[in-house]
Amino acid sequence: MGSWTIKFVPTQDGSNTLYSKEYNQHYHSCKDGALNESLLKHIIPALSYHQGKKQIAILDICFGLGYNTLATLYYIKKHNLDIKIDIYSPELDLDLIQSLEHFAYPKEFQEFTNVIEALSQNFYYEDEKLKIEIFQGDAREYIQKLKRKIDIVYQDPFSSEVNQMLWTVEYFHDIEKLLHSDGIITTYSIATPVRLSMAQNGLNIYEIRQSKNKKSTIAIKEKTNDPKYTYIDMELKKQRNPKAKALYDKGE
């Protein structure tokens, strides 16, 4: 049995999330709203970056309540995008996945009830435009075994303070190897140690501002001059703050 409690926590935009006792953290930012956070920090940046592509492979780290996967489907449907999507998602908590068919999702996900039921019961869904595979196990193991190149990584584990193994230099080394040359990582984290862990693997770090107080990070292999993104010079950050350190599996 997982450590989650089926006590839905309503967030700012009206969509529900959960609280994890084990990690002492909510699954989403209550202030931003679960659905809003997913759309603004992951789905919109990633799908606009790959605008025009007809086929996209997504690694959704970690499945949790599945907001990132479901909001991807919602966004594609809402914008009538002609696109084929494969989603791969590791998740440790088997009980949580099996409970999802009873979760009180926002109305935006209502049309995906059949997808939610299939995932909850079989950890798998497929139709002509969409394939979703949930892997029950450790994300670190999974990314070493995954045998296909990825266009988008939704980097959405619990924070590095409570789940450091999914934010280290070694972790992002494996993620970087999976990314296509035009691949993108999206994450809510704006922490310097997290950004350094990605930059250490040759990834370029950019900040996105959703509003005055809301920011998130994307990491890409290529450089971009797109004014939507603000380049963060991590070498300069290190010079200015010599105490700033990347995260490693075994600490420093």
Ligand SMILES: C[S@@+](CC[C@H](N)C(=O)[O-])C[C@H]1O[C@@H](n2cnc3c(N)ncnc32)[C@H](O)[C@@H]1O
């Ligand atoms: C912040 S929640 C994910 C939220 C999710 N993206 C969503 O939209 O609902 C983090 C999830 O990571 C899972 N988890 C923690 N450590 C993991 C690991 N090493 N491998 C796979 N899943 C893990 C937890 O069980 C939890 O469901």
